[in-house]
Amino acid sequence: MKILEPITIGGVLFKNRIMFPPLTTGYEAKDGTISSQSNAFYTRLAQGGVGYIVLGDVAPIRTFAPTPKLFDDSQIASFRLLADNVHAYGAKLGVQIFHPEYDCDALNALFAAGEMDKVRAQLHHDMQFFVNEVSEDALMTIIDKMCACAVRAQKAGVDVIQVHGDRLVGALCSTQMNTRTDKFGGSFENRTGFALMLVAALKKSVPTMIIDYKLSVVTPERGKGGIDEVDAPLFAQRLEAVGVDMLHVGQANHTGNMADTIPPMGVQPYCFFADITGNIKRAVSIPVSTSGRIIDPNMGENMLQNGKADMIGIGRALLADPDWTNKAAAGQAQDIVRCISCNEGCVDNVLNRSFIACVVNAENGFEETRFITPAETQKNIVVIGGGPAGLEAARVAAKKGHRVTLFEKENQLGGQLNIANIPPRKSEIYRAVEDLIQAVHREGVTLHLGKTATVSNVLACAPDAVIVAVGASSFIPPIAGVDGENVRDAWKVLASEQKVSGRVVVIGGGIVGCETAEYLAEQDCKVSIVEMQDKIADHLSTTILPTMLENYRIHGVEQYVNHQVISIDKEKLHCVDKDNKPVEIPCDYVVIASGARPVEFDTAAFLDKGIAVVKVGDCSEVTDISHAIKTAYDAANAL
Numbered sequence: 289m290k291i292l293e294p295i296t297i298g299g300v301l302f303k304n305r306i307m308f309p310p311l312t313t314g315y316e317a318k319d320g321t322i323s324s325q326s327n328a329f330y331t332r333l334a335q336g337g338v339g340y341i342v343l344g345d346v347a348p349i350r351t352f353a354p355t356p357k358l359f360d361d362s363q364i365a366s367f368r369l370l371a372d373n374v375h376a377y378g379a380k381l382g383v384q385i386f387h388p389e390y391d392c393d394a395l396n397a398l399f400a401a402g403e404m405d406k407v408r409a410q411l412h413h414d415m416q417f418f419v420n421e422v423s424e425d426a427l428m429t430i431i432d433k434m435c436a437c438a439v440r441a442q443k444a445g446v447d448v449i450q451v452h453g454d455r456l457v458g459a460l461c462s463t464q465m466n467t468r469t470d471k472f473g474g475s476f477e478n479r480t481g482f483a484l485m486l487v488a489a490l491k492k493s494v495p496t497m498i499i500d501y502k503l504s505v506v507t508p509e510r511g512k513g514g515i516d517e518v519d520a521p522l523f524a525q526r527l528e529a530v531g532v533d534m535l536h537v538g539q540a541n542h543t544g545n546m547a548d549t550i551p552p553m554g555v556q557p558y559c560f561f562a563d564i565t566g567n568i569k570r571a572v573s574i575p576v577s578t579s580g581r582i583i584d585p586n587m588g589e590n591m592l593q594n595g596k597a598d599m600i601g602i603g604r605a606l607l608a609d610p611d612w613t614n615k616a617a618a619g620q621a622q623d624i625v626r627c628i629s630c631n632e633g634c635v636d637n638v639l640n641r642s643f644i645a646c647v648v649n650a651e652n653g654f655e656e657t658r659f660i661t662p663a664e665t666q667k668n669i670v671v672i673g674g675g676p677a678g679l680e681a682a683r684v685a686a687k688k689g690h691r692v693t694l695f696e697k698e699n700q701l702g703g704q705l706n707i708a709n710i711p712p713r714k715s716e717i718y719r720a721v722e723d724l725i726q727a728v729h730r731e732g733v734t735l736h737l738g739k740t741a742t743v744s745n746v747l748a749c750a751p752d753a754v755i756v757a758v759g760a761s762s763f764i765p766p767i768a769g770v771d772g773e774n775v776r777d778a779w780k781v782l783a784s785e786q787k788v789s790g791r792v793v794v795i796g797g798g799i800v801g802c803e804t805a806e807y808l809a810e811q812d813c814k815v816s817i818v819e820m821q822d823k824i825a826d827h828l829s830t831t832i833l834p835t836m837l838e839n840y841r842i843h844g845v846e847q848y849v850n851h852q853v854i855s856i857d858k859e860k861l862h863c864v865d866k867d868n869k870p871v872e873i874p875c876d877y878v879v880i881a882s883g884a885r886p887v888e889f890d891t892a893a894f895l896d897k898g899i900a901v902v903k904v905g906d907c908s909e910v911t912d913i914s915h916a917i918k919t920a921y922d923a924a925n926a927l
Contacts, residue, residue, distance in 0.1 A: 290592045291585060291600060292617050294339075297575050298498035298533035300447065302599075303339045303378045305592065306613050309536065309579045309601035310344030310384040310450065310502070311634070312355060314643030315653070320347060320357020322366035325643070328655035330370055333606055334377035337613030340599065341374055342382040342450055342500070342536075348437030351392045352399050354641070358383065358437045358444075367444035375445070382448030382500060383441045385434050387456045389513075389542075390414030391422070419459040420467050427472065430456070431486050435493035442494045448534075449490055450500035454541055457483050458504045458513035461523070465512055465542065480515070480523055484530050491531040501532045504540035505564055510548040514540025517564060521571035528572045536601065537565040537578045546635050547831035550604070551581060553629035554713020555835055559587055559596075566596035579603050583626050583719075585616040604634055607646040622726060625649060626719045631831045633914055639830060647914040648720050650680070650921035660925055663689040667752035667927060670695070671733075672741040672889065675703020677905025677916035678757035679724035684924035685755070686731035693734040693749045695741035701725055703759050704906075705913070707782040711803035712810055712839065713832075720913065743893040753900040753927050756891060757920065760884035760906035765795075769856030770880065778804040778881035789813060790876035793861045795853055797824030801881030806836055808879070809843035816846040816873055818863060823849055848873065884910045900927075 292304045308330075315326035330341055345355035358367060371381050391414055398407045414421075422430075438449045451457060459465045460482045466473050472482050483501075490499055503524060504514030515523045524535055539561060541549045551560070558581045565578035579601025582588050588600035606612055609625040616624070625648055633647040645653035669685045671678045674696030686692040700706065702721035709718040728735070739745070746754060762779045764770060778800050780786040790813065794805045797819025809815045817824055824847055825833055840847070850866035861873040884906065891901045902923045905916035 289585065289589050289616065291588045292613075295575060295598060300380070300498055302380055304337070304613065305599045306338050306588070307340040307536075307577050307579075307599050307601045308333050308338050308342060308606055309538075309577075309603050310342040310452070311603055311644070312344050312638050314354055314638050314641075316354070316356045319363070320355065320359075321363050322356065322370045324656060325653070326356075327366075327370050327373060329653065331373040331377075332610045332655045334374035334379035336606070336610035337377075337617060338379055338602070338606065339613075340380045340382065340448070342384050342448070344384050345386050345452065346383040346437065346441075348385055348387065348433040349392050350396060351388060352396065353388060356383070358440050359433070361440065364440050364444045367441065367446060371445035371447075380447040381445075382450050382498075383437075383446050384450040384452050384502065385437050386452035386454075387430050387434065389418050389456050389459055391418060419456065419462075419465050420473075422456075424470060424472070427482060431489050434486060435489050438490055438494045438497065442497055446497075448498040448500050449494060450502055450536065451483070451486060451490070453483065453502040453515075454504040454513050457486065458515070458540055459542065461515045462506065462513050462540075462542075463516055464506070476519055476522075480526060484526060487527060487530045487532055498533045499531060500534040500536055501527050502536045502538060503527070503568065504538055505561075506540045507564070511540030511543060513542035520564070521568055524568045524572050528574050532574065534574055534599075535568065535572065535576045537561060537568050537576060538580065545831065545834055546631075546639065547834065550631065550635050550831065551629070552631045552713075552829060552831045553716040555831075556581055558583060559591055562591050562596040566594070569595065569597060575599060577601055581629065583629075584624060585612075585621050604629065604646075607634055607644060607652050608649050610652075623730060625723050625727075628717050628719050630717065631829045632912070635831055636829050645914070647912070648723070648917060650918045658921065658925075660684060660687050663927070666690055668750050669693070669753050669755065669924075669927060670741075670746050670749050670751040671755045671757060672746070673703070673757035673759055673905070673907070674698070674701040674735075674737070675757060675759050675905065675916070676705055676720060676724060676913055677759070677920040678703070678755070679728055680917050681755045681757055681904055681920035681924040682733045683724065683727040683731055684921050685927060686728070686733050688925065688927070690927065691734075692731075693736065694728070695736045695739055695746070697738070697740040699738040701735075701737070704779075707779055710782045711807045713835070714803065746894070747897070751894070751899055753902070754891065754894050755920070755923055756889050756901060756903045756907055757905045758887045758889045758907045760886050760910045762880070763883045763885045764880055765853075765882045767795075767853055767856060772856055772858065772878075774858055774875075774877050775856060776877055776879045778879050781879055782807065788877040788879060791874055792816070792877045792879060793818060793873050793875040794879045794881055795861075796881035796883065797821065797847070797849065798881065798883060799825060799828050800883075802828065802836060804879060804881055805845055806839055806843075809839065809845050814844065816848060816875070818848045818851050818853055818861065818873070820852055821849065886910055
């Protein structure tokens with residue numbers, strides 16, 4: 289495969305064409321140094337075979353942003369340790385240098401003084417106006433600081449400096465954000481002048497280092513902070529002329545919606561930036577890379593073979609499986625745990641001030657502490673339930689070396705994921721089921737499908753331990769009329785076990801209720817959502833919510849927040865608003881989406897015989913797929 293072939297960039301040989309592009313991880317220490325968690329994460333990627341790793345958003349200044357920082361010589365040592373670790377596996381290391389779109393010194397002073405209201409006000413102002421208010425002298429100082437950062441990176445043994453062509457640099461290039469009237473505003477030449485000056489200065493400061501440039505492109509549909517698509521090929525040529533050794537082409541942002549640059553499932557097609565990257569590649573002679581919804585090796589290979597790029601950025605897919613590259617090289621692509629593009633554990637976590645922790649990979653973010661340890665003594669393990677928690681528990685237990693038997697009462701595996709993939713844009717979630725099924729078959733788990741676990745058939749397996757993963761059931765609240773002929777269960781509606789039509793009221797504005805409402809709206813139902821809280825979809829990804837709300841607008845889905853349901857009859861739903869005023873909503877059907885409750889499973893007979901029992905997933909606590917995977921992994925790994 290071409291994706292596994294070496295490539296020479298700036299006179300340096302990269303062992304393959306697979307790149308981990310810059311992502312904000314949240315792993316770094318508060319002072320910006322490379323923490324042990326961060327070191328373990330990137331080292332694990334290198335161990336998994338990736339050829340080029342870029343640390344995202346490395347600040348050359350003191351800032352309270354939760355990113356890596358390299359503004360002082362004392363920070364060099366932690367970067368050097370990381371460089372040594374990834375080099376040990378043959379990978380090259382890059383740092384993406386950026387400057388925020390705000391006055392860091394002014395904000396740091398306010399932050400140090402504890403004046404957080406002023407910090408927020410200043411930040412809001414700067415994000416809109418700093419690109420136009422920052423002085424020419426200040427811009428020259430920023431270049432000096434970026435060059436000093438590059439010198440420190442070189443001392444740390446870093447191989448590549450990547451210029452972040454979004455953020456402040458991209459804002460200066462932007463026709464939408466830059467309204468300056470000096471030499472850095474107006475014409476194409478002026479708007480791109482700062483970026484070209486920065487590259488030239490970096491070439492002078494670190495002449496032996498490779499210079500990569502993240503070329504953020506503003507498309508007609510998306511983005512603000514970058515170069516317009518029509519001007520991108522010419523800008524790429526100018527960057528090559530001043531010494532850039534490589535370009536990383538991506539969607540520009542600054543829109544306030546991370547779905548533009550890191551799109552969740554169903555929002556953008558696979559390899560969505562391939563054609564734009566190919567146009568830029570044809571304009572230059574230096575290597576060009578890109579990323580964006582590239583899930584498996586064949587996608588990346590096709591882009592290379594079709595001349596769309598020279599190197600492929602694999603971001604979220606490497607969070608799901610850091611061994612993506614090694615598995616591809618070994619001809620085991622079918623064993624790759626594929627990203628489902630849910631954005632829950634990566635993008636959402638970072639936006640919520642936490643750190644990246646992939647929902648389908650329990651080890652991601654916990655590389656120091658979570659790894660499968662071989663069993664000291666082989667045991668018989670019985671897993672009850674074939675949803676994501678049961679499958680993950682079976683996979684891990686078998687991989688440890690145990691003999692594993694799994695009982696699933698239905699004739700198919702996957703549990704709730706078999707209906708979670710039904711709503712609009714959610715079909716890709718089924719990859720998680722496919723990959724878990726592939727894994728349990730590979731590890732030799734004995735499967736009993738369509739067979740309810742009983743005390744006798746479980747004990748017949750002579751188990752040393754039983755893992756209970758029987759999941760949850762939908763909760764039907766005690767509402768007058770809930771047993772009426774026109775009342776349906778959201779789970780059964782999504783499973784096509786129950787039908788609705790006409791005017792439909794969905795009770796419950798959580799994720800299941802909102803997705804069911806969107807699903808029914810696209811089936812030409814007239815849908816309303818009733819929610820007790822003051823907003824719907826409280827825990828839905830912020831990268832998914834805008835698309836859902838736009839779909840609601842298109843289909844006329846009505847929202848009744850702060851409404852409590854009193855009763856249901858054949859023609860109306862009766863509720864009261866926050867002022868206790870009666871509200872009647874006409875309907876033909878009512879769909880209940882009021883949450884879930886753990887399924888009970890009597891384990892007394894096993895405990896009486898001294899058999900270890902542990903509950904995992906929703907039957908221990910109803911939450912999400914991340915909880916299911918992590919509790920199952922930990923329970924099985926502890927056996």
